[in-house]
Amino acid sequence: VTSAVAVALGVVLAAVPLVNAGSLRPVVGAVAALAPAIVCAALFGLVSVLPWGLGLLAFEYGVVDLARHEPLVVAPFFGAGLLVLAELVYASRELARGAEEGPGRRLAWLVAVAACALAAAFVPVLAVGVGGPSGLAAEVIAVGASVIVLGASAVLARRVRPAGRNPGFH
Amino acid sequence: VIRSALPKLPCYAALAAGALIAAVTLGRPELVSLAAPFALFLAVSLARVPAHDVALELRLDRERAIEGDELELSLGLSSASGVERLELRPRFPFGVEPIGVPVPTLALPPGGEHELDVAFRCRRWGAYGLGALEVRAFDRFGIVVDEATVEPALTLRVYPRAERLQRLVRPLTTQPFAGNQVSRAKGDGIEFADVRSFAPGDRVRRINWRVSARRQGLHVNESHPERNTDVVLFLDTFAEARRADESTLDRAVRAASTLADAYLETRNRVGLVDFGGIVRWLRPASGLAQDYRIVEALLETEVAFSYVWKKTDVLPPRTLPPQSLVLALTPLLDERGLDALLDLRGRGFDLAIVEVSPLGYVDLPRDAAGRLALRLWPLWRSALRYRYEQLGVPVVEWREGEPIAAAIEEVRSFRRYARQVRV
Numbered sequence: 400v401t402s403a404v405a406v407a408l409g410v411v412l413a414a415v416p417l418v419n420a421g422s423l424r425p426v427v428g429a430v431a432a433l434a435p436a437i438v439c440a441a442l443f444g445l446v447s448v449l450p451w452g453l454g455l456l457a458f459e460y461g462v463v464d465l466a467r468h469e470p471l472v473v474a475p476f477f478g479a480g481l482l483v484l485a486e487l488v489y490a491s492r493e494l495a496r497g498a499e500e501g502p503g504r505r506l507a508w509l510v511a512v513a514a515c516a517l518a519a520a521f522v523p524v525l526a527v528g529v530g531g532p533s534g535l536a537a538e539v540i541a542v543g544a545s546v547i548v549l550g551a552s553a554v555l556a557r558r559v560r561p562a563g564r565n566p567g568f569h
Numbered sequence: 570v571i572r573s574a575l576p577k578l579p580c581y582a583a584l585a586a587g588a589l590i591a592a593v594t595l596g597r598p599e600l601v602s603l604a605a606p607f608a609l610f611l612a613v614s615l616a617r618v619p620a621h622d623v624a625l626e627l628r629l630d631r632e633r634a635i636e637g638d639e640l641e642l643s644l645g646l647s648s649a650s651g652v653e654r655l656e657l658r659p660r661f662p663f664g665v666e667p668i669g670v671p672v673p674t675l676a677l678p679p680g681g682e683h684e685l686d687v688a689f690r691c692r693r694w695g696a697y698g699l700g701a702l703e704v705r706a707f708d709r710f711g712i713v714v715d716e717a718t719v720e721p722a723l724t725l726r727v728y729p730r731a732e733r734l735q736r737l738v739r740p741l742t743t744q745p746f747a748g749n750q751v752s753r754a755k756g757d758g759i760e761f762a763d764v765r766s767f768a769p770g771d772r773v774r775r776i777n778w779r780v781s782a783r784r785q786g787l788h789v790n791e792s793h794p795e796r797n798t799d800v801v802l803f804l805d806t807f808a809e810a811r812r813a814d815e816s817t818l819d820r821a822v823r824a825a826s827t828l829a830d831a832y833l834e835t836r837n838r839v840g841l842v843d844f845g846g847i848v849r850w851l852r853p854a855s856g857l858a859q860d861y862r863i864v865e866a867l868l869e870t871e872v873a874f875s876y877v878w879k880k881t882d883v884l885p886p887r888t889l890p891p892q893s894l895v896l897a898l899t900p901l902l903d904e905r906g907l908d909a910l911l912d913l914r915g916r917g918f919d920l921a922i923v924e925v926s927p928l929g930y931v932d933l934p935r936d937a938a939g940r941l942a943l944r945l946w947p948l949w950r951s952a953l954r955y956r957y958e959q960l961g962v963p964v965v966e967w968r969e970g971e972p973i974a975a976a977i978e979e980v981r982s983f984r985r986y987a988r989q990v991r992v
Contacts, residue, residue, distance in 0.1 A: 446576055447576060449576075449580060450579075450580040450583055450584065453580070453584055454583075454584065454587065457584065457587065457588060457603055460603065461591055461595075461597075461600060464597060464599065464600070465595060465597065474599040474600070474602035474603065475602045477602070477603060478588075478602045478603040478604070478605060478606050478607075479606050481584070481603060481606070481607075482581075482606040482607055482610060485577070485580065485581070489577055489711060493654075493674075493711070496656070496674075504676065508709075512610070515606075515609065515610075516606035516609070516610070517606075519605040519606045519608075519609040520602045520603075520605050520606050521602070522605055523598060523599070523601035523602050523605055524599070524602055526598075
């Protein structure tokens with residue numbers, strides 16, 4: 400089921416830029432044909448080629464987007480779709496390695512990833528749409544926000560394990 | 570435990586970075602929408618990489634089994650930290666094969682426990698280390714994996730399955746101790762042997778009154794006494810012919826176990842000589858303990874490659890008692906084994922050879938030279954058998970699929986009709 404959904408999603412993602420390609424349709428069409436084929440290859444075990452398939456889909460989108468005067472409005476959906484496609488392919492390969500207890504967990508996980516990806520993809524769109532503040536106060540807030548983001552990253556990077564635990568297999 | 574990144578991590582990182590760079594260089598902010606889901610996924614997943622803590626407990630329902638038995642390996646799993654996805658791949662040694670469905674991927678909640686039973690079949694005799702496992706614990710996001718290999722911690726001894734033998738090869742001479750073998754000599758016993766004239770010292774109860782009345786003189790019955798015998802099982806382990814799942818040695822060990830069982834049941838003394846790259850021996854003894862000793866020794870039997878030319882003089886003298894019956898189980902493949910058997914016959918032992926035929930283990934050659942060699946090989950083996958038979962040694966070909974009882978019966982029939990040669 401996950402493989403079939405992944406192939407269908409791959410075809411849809413390849414077709415979206417193709418519809419808006421205009422005069423670039425022959426070139427984009429070739430890429431659009433190749434990308435789902437690579438996704439299929441990944442589903443049949445060549446997981447290492449999946450980044451190339453996702454990259455081609457992103458490239459196809461970027462080319463069509465650049466060729467147009469106005470940006471494609473489906474960008475958040477396309478970004479979220481790429482992530483869900485990748486998750487579906489990896490899930491297919493994991494399930495192919497062996498049966499799994501509780502298939503409902505996997506489904507819930509994919510739905511959650513899709514929702515979060517969609518939300519994350521809409522953040523840049525909203526950010527672009529909002530007029531940026533200016534002035535000293537805005538710069539202070541921006542610097543403060545940067546420090547908080549960097550600090551949080553540093554804390555995450557230096558995260559230590561809780562004392563008294565000895566993780567591992569024994 | 571080895572922690573490594575899964576292919577998903579570099580894949581997502583490359584996509585996020587590529588889309589972000591494209592957005593900045595091309596000045597198209599909508600491309601950030603392509604990067605944002607991947608970047609968020611990586612940020613959250615890397616922040617939540619867990620430290621897996623898994624405890625494994627392995628149990629075996631029995632430590633001893635017989636070939637063909639089906640057993641269960643129980644895996645007790647517990648985790649204080651919890652594992653989102655746990656893959657277990659039990660590794661079974663050659664001779665033990667898993668049956669049923671493969672082990673499913675598990676999810677262990679924090680503090681959770683799980684019990685798994687893995688069924689397997691003992692296909693071949695031997696002493697096996699069980700419990701080897703490949704354990705892989707994945708995080709929730711599938712970007713890192715903790716891998717560990719658990720070494721075998723349990724020992725399983727699989728004994729050869731013994732066949733039923735109706736009759737055994739009778740020795741030419743028996744030993745002086747009481748047993749179940751009817752001796753060829755005359756003495757006190759149950760089996761009637763002959764009638765002879767009365768001699769001073771004969772017991773009155775042995776007088777055959779009917780014959781005495783007819784012959785007008787006292788005659789007594791003579792009988793064969795029941796004695797035991799010394800049997801030495803001689804296992805030639807210099808070489809074997811092997812297919813993927815079976816070899817001549819496997820069959821020889823099964824036959825040796827069957828013969829040891831049968832001879833010990835009839836109160837004989839049985840010894841074992843494992844004559845090959847490594848020479849092992851067990852002095853003849855009787856009883857249940859000796860049966861266990863022999864079977865345990867047989868489990869260690871293997872073909873050890875060696876260039877050393879060994880003769881039977883490396884064996885301690887008490888391993889081969891005088892007048893013992895030597896039953897050799899050999900594929901007749903190595904010159905050293907052939908030479909040792911001739912040497913035993915030369916030393917006057919009562920020798921019988923069961924040839925564990927290697928012919929069934931040879932693939933049909935495709936080239937003409939190979940086919941010619943395959944035709945010549947059985948002829949050469951026939952000549953070899955004839956050489957032993959000329960010395961009064963029965964050589965019986967025990968083919969694959971035949972019961973050992975058939976080969977034993979053939980040895981008996983050869984010994985019944987063949988002329989015994991004194992060498």
